[in-house]
Amino acid sequence: MANTSLGAGLQLRSTVKKDGLLDLSLTTVPTPEPKPEEVIVRIDASPINPSDQGLLFGGADMSTARISGPADSPVVTANISPAVMKAMAGRLDQSLPVGNEGAGVVVQAGTSPAAQALMGKTVAILGGSMYSQYRCIKAVQCLVLPPGTTAAEGASCFVNPLTALGMVETMRAQGHTALVHTAAASNLGQMLNKICIKDSVGLVNIVRKREHVDILKKIGATHVCDSSSPTFMDDLTEALVTTGATVAFDAIGGGKLAGQILTAMEVAANRTAKEYSRYGSTTHKQVYIYGGLDRGPTEFNRTFGMAWGIGGWLLTPFLQKIGFEAAQQLRERVAAEIRTTFASTYTKEVSLAGALQLEEIAVYGKQATGEKYLINPNKGLR
């Protein structure tokens, strides 16, 4: 295949302007000539993850969004509250590319053997700027998908799969033997169930709706607790006693759930205590908040002794901590099981311009379970 220049491609950009407005638009960027160790990937699929939406929307109130410009190059504008603007100081007036991960075909390659070996292959990549038609990236960063895998199947190889694997690895590294997960019927939550079933790890799933219990039971989950049920705290405590889970990963963030989990863990720990301990159980109980589906304040009564922690958890520092070799093993497991353990499902595939339609933003912006979108930057353009 000849290495001809690809010219230029569309890219989605997000700008937080000094005057308190968010601006989303498409721009044309030149596709660079790949250096010897680099390749050009034509992005055919890139998911809109919750973790993309922080950068994409810049904390704007999307109920105020309005659209202008031509149909194939719309501009979306929305208001950002003064309180949120304070947190945006670091990105003012910068036109930022978006999209953590994606997959596509290597259409141009640098002169190195490693780059040349990838020509024509379907690969998954991580590293930002994925809501673009073409992405230049180092060959070593490309995860080659098993033959026959489509870009859509491989689009979510990193964020959700590595986060789910990272939770299990963190659990093990910190001496816990089972774990709790919230918003558990999500794509990520389903992957986590498949991992835990395969690896025989105890998992307590917390969901917020009755119908989500069924989703998880269908894929073989043992412990599913519905936080909307009047028996939630009792159900959770029983599941914690059975599994011995003392660490939780919480995608919700706001509200009382983190504290409820710690409280139930404390009750479970005290079930087996032999004498009264005035400062509560000595078992360390930990909740890691890794998402913010509820953007409201976190609130808890400290009714769980003194051996507890709540903290942030993020994929990138976790991968840095375990090092390249260990991270590479996790990535290779993902590629090998991308159509089984790590399979994702999407509600809809949209083009770059489609992702900027107000009616689409209204759906994927909710971050509701089962409403995940896939952007195909080359949709309708090839």
Place this chain on the structure above:
Amino acid sequence: MANTSLGAGLQLRSTVKKDGLLDLSLTTVPTPEPKPEEVIVRIDASPINPSDQGLLFGGADMSTARISGPADSPVVTANISPAVMKAMAGRLDQSLPVGNEGAGVVVQAGTSPAAQALMGKTVAILGGSMYSQYRCIKAVQCLVLPPGTTAAEGASCFVNPLTALGMVETMRAQGHTALVHTAAASNLGQMLNKICIKDSVGLVNIVRKREHVDILKKIGATHVCDSSSPTFMDDLTEALVTTGATVAFDAIGGGKLAGQILTAMEVAANRTAKEYSRYGSTTHKQVYIYGGLDRGPTEFNRTFGMAWGIGGWLLTPFLQKIGFEAAQQLRERVAAEIRTTFASTYTKEVSLAGALQLEEIAVYGKQATGEKYLINPNKGLR
């Protein structure tokens, strides 16, 4: 000195009864014959620390307290709410002795040389049941006070001094270089200032009243932020920038302060950031809650990125973690500096019966800065 039996002595007891009532009373307990490695200490001084009050009051609403019985052996009764009773399940109908630490004179000793060597010495001891006239304890647990030190001067050798030293040690062990402390004008807070001045460690003091600023400035504190001031968040941020403090020890527990500290730490960390980081600063920011002066819920907005933690901190697990040798070094430093760095002041000295008077409970039960009581179990009885 002859090892004659001491017969019996009074002891303060706290009972949470199944019917939801707290019962505080004095009981007479036999003083045991010391084993070879043990001594009997006549307790002449034992502080009422905030950490004693949890066990003492059992979460009862002390505004409902009433008193009965004779003047020298009163019985205090108070109501416990059903919600609190749940947390008391482990101690129902058990008559529990109280008092973490104290000091007094060794009046009887076991036959071992180590025990005999302590006869007549004024010692400080830790281990519960200190609101008693006599306490049997292993000789190895006695901290001999420097000659001329009174029991009142040595009564608080452990809880506050070791907690203050433990904060500085924890800061160092976790790679922080300066620290924040709340309710900072307390006895403990004043000790922490003296330690940090002596050891050249940066310390940001947070107080809740204007007059507490002056208390700390007088003993040489550099950074004192008043949370009741309208400029509190700015003052705190500036102090964090100057000191580089990224760990805090919080005695308050409830309310918004822990979150405010993390928010200010994040602003301080971002002052020096070179480019926009979508998940906030990568500097780990930690708040340890070690007290509960505000028993209400803890609430925070997660406006401080993802590299943060909030958790419980307790002296005993800290001492277990560092091991006996390291802990002994800290204890010896306390004894050597008990009249300077680790000097405590008390509002009032009361007898065991005096500690059960409603008007006294109303004062020390507030746990207000500068209102610390000392119990002398042998007051008026010798």
